[in-house]
Amino acid sequence: MLGTQQSTGMIDITKEPISSFIANNYRTAEIIAYMKSLCDDTKIYNKMRLMLLGNEQTGKTSLLQAFKRESSNMNNAQQNQRKKSTTTRNFPILDISEWIYDKTPRTSLGPVTFRIWDFGGEQEFQSVYQYFFTRRTLYIICWKMTEYDMNEQIFETIHNILINIQVSCCFFSIILFL
């Protein structure tokens, strides 16, 4: 039986769920039931921060523009609403804008609004990223596939970003719980 409390005799899969699923041969129905149970007492927020990270010239801004182009297939009324709600702020190392994703036909959740933080990828700015990491943010890390072949430095960069996200988010939780 799946559960979240070790003390109750159920298996604790909160730490490494995927390994536990595989090791214990859980059935799909059990996994789905467990996932649904996690959603009990949760509240749906249709807004989320999305951060684009990575070295310079790795296509972060191009990706953002591609997201927005896809949204432009919306009908006119929705487009007008999007224009109204889209704000852009440009700082020297950061552009903040909104992207409304409204392709959610199978749910009644409605459109999801992403507040996108597009950081400049220059090396000297990268140490600043981590001060803005939070738990409830979706992160996209961009890199050049061609650089990956040339050296392992890009792998180290990605690894460092992931570690910083993990550390910053844990630290944030600790502050909240103190």
Ligand SMILES: Nc1nc2c(ncn2[C@@H]2O[C@H](COP(=O)(O)OP(=O)(O)OP(=O)(O)O)[C@@H](O)[C@H]2O)c(=O)[nH]1
């Ligand atoms: N080959 C290739 N080029 C791309 C791709 N995406 C973007 N580019 C090009 O890469 C260059 C940099 O793209 P940007 O989107 O400005 O990159 P960025 O990461 O926002 O750059 P910074 O703001 O300087 O950090 C542009 O000339 C793009 O046309 C891609 O998928 N493949």
